[in-house]
Amino acid sequence: MDFDWMKIPYAFLTLFIVVNYGFLLNAFIQKIGARVGRRHGIPIWQNYADMFKNYGLRSSITHGVMFYLGPVFRLSGGVGLILFVPIIYGSTMFSNMSFAGDLILALYFIFFGTLGMALGAGESGHPHAAIGITRGLSQVTTAELPFALAVFSVALQYQTLSVTDIVAAQQGGVLNWTLFTNPLAVSAAMLSFLGSMMRPPFDVVIAPQEIPIGPPTEYHSSYLALMQTNRAIFPIAKIVIYMNLFFGGATDWPTFFFKVFMIYLWSAFVGVVFPRFRVEQSIRWFLIWAVPLGVLSIVMV
């Protein structure tokens, strides 16, 4: 097997950029949310501080093997996802491991971390963790559905499942973006996007008041540090898929930063306006408002 070993340092470079951007972006979005609520918000470096603090903690306990492996699964999911998707269109340097599989691989690999995390949290034995997981899984089944429909619609539209080919088809002007060639699919996907960003109105999974922070309840120290790292990577990875599928991808890093930020902002924008849904409410909401759009997009393609 002829493997280009240079891919490995390139992958580390990608990761390095994404992690840092993720830390900053998360804090920035949080700050925006705070300012809308007339609060001061966290400093922009807060996430770095948290991470170093968590790695530095001396005491750490474990509840068992799966508990130990949970964060590993979680971060593997995030890192893998970033590496399986071409980040910068046309750049072999930042296409990473996208030769291993196409869009479907990315879609299904999203669940790798979720599943591992759920298992790890499950072993902690804390009921709040389990409650958080049931809520999260319940919500994700319908939240992901419009996105899956939109992906299918886009795949039908471009007759390919390769992310690179989909981005290629959108080059040559803003009007070639899927956003304009298939607006129904994009709207469905963007509604679905709200459900997967852990922001209101769909953040009952980690609902701080009822089940303090949900699945990760029992996690602390270096476990939590790993998960924080993932929390920086994962949204970016997810947004990269959206960007590639619907918004023409990115041909260089500045475009990448801008588009990712704008897409992230959409969930923050909705989040600061609406209160939280209960799980069954959000399930119904996705089925009633988002899924029909997805269905339409499939029919109309």
Next chain:
Amino acid sequence: MAYLVMATGFILILIGFYGALTNRNLLRMIVAFTIANTGVHLVIVAIGYMHGRTAPIIDSAVAASDAVLRIIDPVPQALVLTAIVIGVGVTALMLAYAYKLYESKRTLDIGKFTELKW
């Protein structure tokens, strides 16, 4: 003449059936069946009868040579004897049953023997 006998026979059969279906008493039912059987026997005899012929006894009166033209059909007559014998047998059996049934429940009412149903 033959038709009269046949008609009588059928009437007897119908009377017999009517009697058997309307009388709830076992013995009366048996009697009714006997009547019906008698009717059947009459009908059989009437079937074999041919107008203007004589009894199927080949002796001095009827020569064997022209018997085919002169005697009535002997077969039904022979059969009716068998039928009567069988009828007696069945009647006897039914009477035995009636006796046993009466022994078991001290009643002859057919409507009382309905434990077996559905």
Next chain:
Amino acid sequence: MVNALYIIAAAMAAAFFLGLIKEDKRGLAYTVTLLALAFMTWVSAGWLWAFAVDGVLTVEIFTAGTEPPFAINLRMGLAEAALTLLVNLTGLLSAIYLKDTLLELGRRAMAVLLIATMALCGIILTRDAFNLFVFFELTVIATGGLILFSDANDDGRALSAGFKYLIVSQVISVFLLLGVLFAYHVTGTLNIDGMNGTQWALLNGGAIAFFMMFIAVVAELKPFPANGWALDIYESAHPAFSAIFSAASSAATVFALDKLLLIGGADWLPVATGVGILTFVASNLFALPQTNDRRLLGYSSIAQIGLVLTVLGQRDILGESTEFIAFGLLVSHSVAKAGLFWLSGLVAGRGLSDWSVIAKRPLLVFAFVTFICMLSGLPPFPGFYAKWDLVRLLASEGRLALLALILIGALIEAAYLFRWFGYIIKREAPAEAVVCVAHKVLPVFVAVFAGWALGFVWGELSGRANLLLAIPLLFALSFLLLDWLPAWVKNSIAIVGMSTFFYLTYPGYDPLQLIFAIIILVGGAITLLASYSAHGRRVGFYPSAMLMYAGLAMLIHATDTFGFFAAWEFLTIGSYFLILRGKESEPHALSYIIFSLGGAFMILAGFAIAADGSYHYLIESLRQLEQPVAPWVFAMLAIGFMTKTAAIGVHIWLPGAHAEAETDVSPMVSGILLKAGLYGMMVLLLTMGKQQLYGVELTHVLLWIAAITAFLGNLMAIFQEDAKRLLAYSSIGQMGYALFGLALMNHLGWLMALMFVINHYIYKSMLFLAVGGVAKRTGTRDMYKMGGLITLMPFSFVAVLIGIIAVSGVPPLSGFGGRWIFYNAILDSDYRLPMVVIFLAGPIAFLYLFRLIYAIFLGQLKDEFRQIKEAPFWIVLPQMIYVVLLLIFAVFPGIALRRVDEYLTRFFPEGGLGWATNQITSNYGYWNPVAIMITIGVIFCTLFAWLLFVNRKAQKVKQFNIVFSAERPFRPETTHFAWNFFAPYRKALGFMVQPFVTRFWGGLTELLHSTADFSRKLYNGNGQTYAFHFLAFVVVVFFMRLGV
């Protein structure tokens, strides 16, 4: 040959001689009786041998030294020889059975028994109408006498039954006698063949004469509704007598009617058919609510004879096959019914569940099974061959309504028979044991032997492959003889046998078949490893399991529709017995067999319609079918196969059946058996392709059914508290996916279906074994009662973990391959809406899978389980094999799929996959399982190492050391969050899993039961009413036939 007249003479002589024996020399009298009956049997047997083997021609026997019509003549032919043998043998065996009773009653009873047997032989042999009447009357008198005697040690109820019989037979005899005499009057002869020669039936008077004879003989066949008397006799008489009444009398009377129908000609056939089918359906229906065993058998007897009558009535289209079919049904009925009546004499109680006393006697259970399979027309018994040909011919002539009625009646009959079997195996046995005395058991086993022998004979006569010579079946049946061995020996034999069979047949498979063959034979052998964990002899397990595997193997080897259908029946019966072995499985096994047989009947009818009368119909020939037949055949076969894959609507049997089955049986019936339905669908779709019915594309309908099945199957799975039920519902969903792939009718859809076939076998077998092992250790299947078992049962945990990752389709395990092919396949498809439903189904799988692993292995360990151990070695071993298989298949899917992919190009040339080294490409995308596995592996290991490094001092803490609102929980029960796990989901979508389908089928069953319960009040027990029924019956038939 001994002159057949000696049959009659011997009985008469012996009966007279009995009168000369002193009353107290009962032993001598009994010996004489037995000798006479044995002699009669020997004579008939000799003739049968002469006709069947030596090819002697039919013999006319003249009496009184004159030829007919001047004297009575008898005829001895093949049919007569067979029937007299049946009658005499039944008489002989009943006499043996009645030993105690006859010795107590004395010579008179013996004489009556002899006369009864003789009279029945007379009915069969005679060719003279009046003589027929005489023998009928003799039968009546002898029957009446026997009932009278058989009441001697009963409670008096038989007396009233006998009297009712006499009342009706009086009326019948009036009709018969008048009919015979008028017929004589019209034709001038009493000889049946002489009457046959004349065209007299065309005359009006002749028609009435014939009608009277006809209706009288028909009445002796206990037609609906003029049969209340017969039911009462069956219920109350001594079982040995009922055996004669059911087996021998019916056979003789049917033959008499057949003779009469020769006279009547074609005009009377519809009447026979009408009366027959009405009797068949109504009696079977009325049998449903019966609780008394003998009355139930009575209803069943009447129904069976109704079916034979129907067959006789179809002589115009059945032609030369009439005898083969009618005799096939008749001997099945006679042998089985005689056997069952004899068996009923061994059981003290009269309720159906009182028969559970025989459950402890495997041989008696085997006898019972033989009998009900014969009655239900299951292979390899004569009724099966008969039913196959009957359906084939009816379908070819377009008599579909009749066909439907026959199948419905047969299904109802199978339903109550198998329900009864369920009672026997599963109900609490009454205190008193079975009284097994040699002279009572002997007749039962002669009947069993006769049943199997007749099955062989019919197989030879059928001109088809004799099922009893099929190697897989013989292998399975041989386990009946080996059942005394300890389980582990039988298990080894089974594994070796299956592997050897695969090794020998390996070169003959095409790639599609090969996949199924590997799953069934090799996969079956691996699953059987788990059976080493069972101790003792495990009586009945191996014959059932091997029967199922034999059926599966034969299914794949079948080339013609007959072989295919027979195999289908075998695997159904085998799996039914397997499922029934579970502790609480009685109702579920019943619904399984009913749905399966219903589906099988659809397949049967579909094949028959497709064959259009041709004798050997290859499955390949389905390809040539054209409109308008083709779509109907397609629909029927598809419905039939879908009952096995548990498509929505016919799925309700599956959860219970799979969940209640034993630990090592669940993987067999889930991982392997379900594939039979998929194999059927594949064969169907490969040969028939897309079909249009009223402009609707049937594969499109299939797509919808499959998508809804996948969705609802998954949705129902998430609400289960019972781990095995959860897996069972998950199977419904998985089968929905596979069916969906097939229904896409494109290259990748099929590949995906095959991927699901393989994957589902591996991970579902693994999960069922793991969960079964846990259930074995914890003693419960409710997940919320478990929890925290990960450290106690680590191997089971690993199996479940790998299993759920694979099922969910998350990379890098093999489930992802299925999903990837699925997306590529649907891009090729023209239909988009069903996809929406199946998209919804996908993520729901995560819910139940997480619940499965969390509620059992994670969370809080309960106090009562702190001491439990890992599941037994032999249950864990196959799981570990599956883990390895799954990993291999995940990295190298090509080893199984590549050849299939090439093979599928023959049928779907477009859209195959590209198989470069490790890189799999489609028209739309690409996938590199090795790269995925390596990438994920490297990332995972790196991070794991990092965590180990930074977290090297982590301490393992105790169970309750968690952040719990500054309190410390101390009861795991209150802390383990597992019950009603997805409550919000139920609130949102619970309305979709209301048991509509269960209610529908339940309502239908209820409707049938209440109809039957209401209508059977017709038989009010009054002899006069019964006589009235008969007269009304006569009038109705008369007006139907002649009045118009």
